[in-house]
Amino acid sequence: MSNTYQASDFGRVAVLLGGDSAEREVSLRSGKAVAAALQRQGIDVIEFDPAKRQITDLIEEKVDRALIMLHGRGGEDGSMQGALQQLKIPYTGSGVLGSALAMDKIHSKQIWESLGMPTAKYQIADKSDFEAGSCSAIMKRLGNKVMVKPACEGSSIGMAKVTSAKQLETAIQDAFNYDNQVLLEQFIDGPEFTVALLQGKALPSIRMSTPHTFYDYAAKYQDDTTQYFCPSGLSDEQEARLAELASKAFHALSGKGWGRVDVMQDASGDFYLLESNTVPGMTEKSLVPKAARVAGIDFDALTLAILATSMPE
Template identity: 70%
Template sequence: MINASQQAPESFGKIAVMFGGNSAERDVSIKSGTAVLQSLLEAGVNAHAFDPANKPLTDLLAEKYERVVIMLHGRGGEDGSLQGALQQLNIPYTGSQVLGSALCMDKIRCKQVWQSLGLSTAKYKIADKRSYDAGSCEAIMASLGNEVMVKPAQEGSSIGMAKVDTAQKLETAIQDAFKYDNKVLIEQFVHGSEYTVSILNGKALPSISMTTPRVFYDYAAKYQADSTVYSCPSGLSPDKETALAELALEAFDAVAGAGWGRVDFMQDKLGKFYLLEANTVPGMTEKSLVPMAAKQAGLSFTDLSLAILATSELLKGNEA
């Protein structure tokens, strides 16, 4: 069992649980933030809702908040910009700092770091809106095995993603992804099982496997469908579970992840794991994966919320 925070709830001071915002993931953020806020209040924390879409960050100082629990998913909350602003305001916050947040949010640069360290990740190409040539789709498909995932470089919750198997579909998917980002990741599709490993205070929680009858584990499969099947324990052998946990921790550390987060994988038919992406502010809804893994490790949702709050200690008294 992984221990939760040992601090007395009142010792954290006045807390802003920040959720909502203006990203494409606003609705999910509201669900995550509301759940965490409620659990912290039930635990006796002096916590309050704070939506940066409705009020300026300087209100944090005016209202004398002592820490921020970041539950903003996507841009403006998970990309390092909020983290930098809070550091300038000298207010400790949860999770990864500026560099880790920015690297994990950018799927392309994240993969490039992993690739440079020899960590296993699927082959890929990049489409840049400024220089993109639609005539390159045939060659891209051929080089990546004629079945690919298309992902905006800096969106989460599978927003703007598509799985395609022809050059014509690839062109359409790239143009759709360009609506969300000027750079698009085109990644070789790995046939196999999907896994995720949640990380809390430098330790890996039990892995989860996900299966869906949908084309892939998309937004609907994550937040809306009842047909998605989650297994925790995931069914991996003890050796495979240990290997996956070690890879998750190494990958998270490589991109300066800290405090808490989640790393996603595919496992091919031969049993090899491929890194997909890292998340520094994963979902905390009733369908989310981190609470599921925490429960398997013996932590209630409130235990988990308090442990996430305690990650703000990483910056307490060391905000520079």
């Protein structure tokens, strides 16, 4: 990763944070940490919460570029990216298409599957025609351990791991509170890894270990019981294979600039793609800063590298 920019090159920067998605609180923490880091480096920064202000206020604020720290709907799904393009304000990370594709777990899987990339067996439940009577057959087809995920939520919101048809029915109905389409995915028994991507390079992988039934919202943001291993304990060959897979998966969804790809590994060592994140968390517990530290990039330098993704290529 090379960065030859001076603070003055960026002009006035709006850090977009908060928003009105289910991930608002995490976004506020991420955005405030990033804004403080940029200010420490002499950059002219304002914090901008689109839930409190009209997006057109960015013009009045004479903003030169936007660093997007909005997680979830409205910030990570392409809609904010489209709005900024209309306002002709350069922004960090993926564009409209890449953001929209990565936000939708079902479309992500369909693209990866069409390109022959490894991803767990799955089925889609649609609110308009879901029948509770189908749950037994779904459990059997997906190996009797199933992850239930709303198609377009992040931070593990609305997700559940189930081991019976009755649990599956309850979890699907709960997930329908968040989305009209729900992804039902065969549970891969094994460690979970994440690979951060920054300016075209994969950072060292992180392995997550939690006493929770899976890496859920509490394990991510609230508990101190989750353990993170970076280096992750993979062999050099496996690390290289995982980095290549994550990079290809990210680019397959038109990802740009920076992001993160989550992966499971089964008992025989094979990797399975879970999802791609185009605006990963940047809180004190977040994964991208952990991986960057191991790669020799401190938090301030990381925020500058992310901001640099708003510059012309």
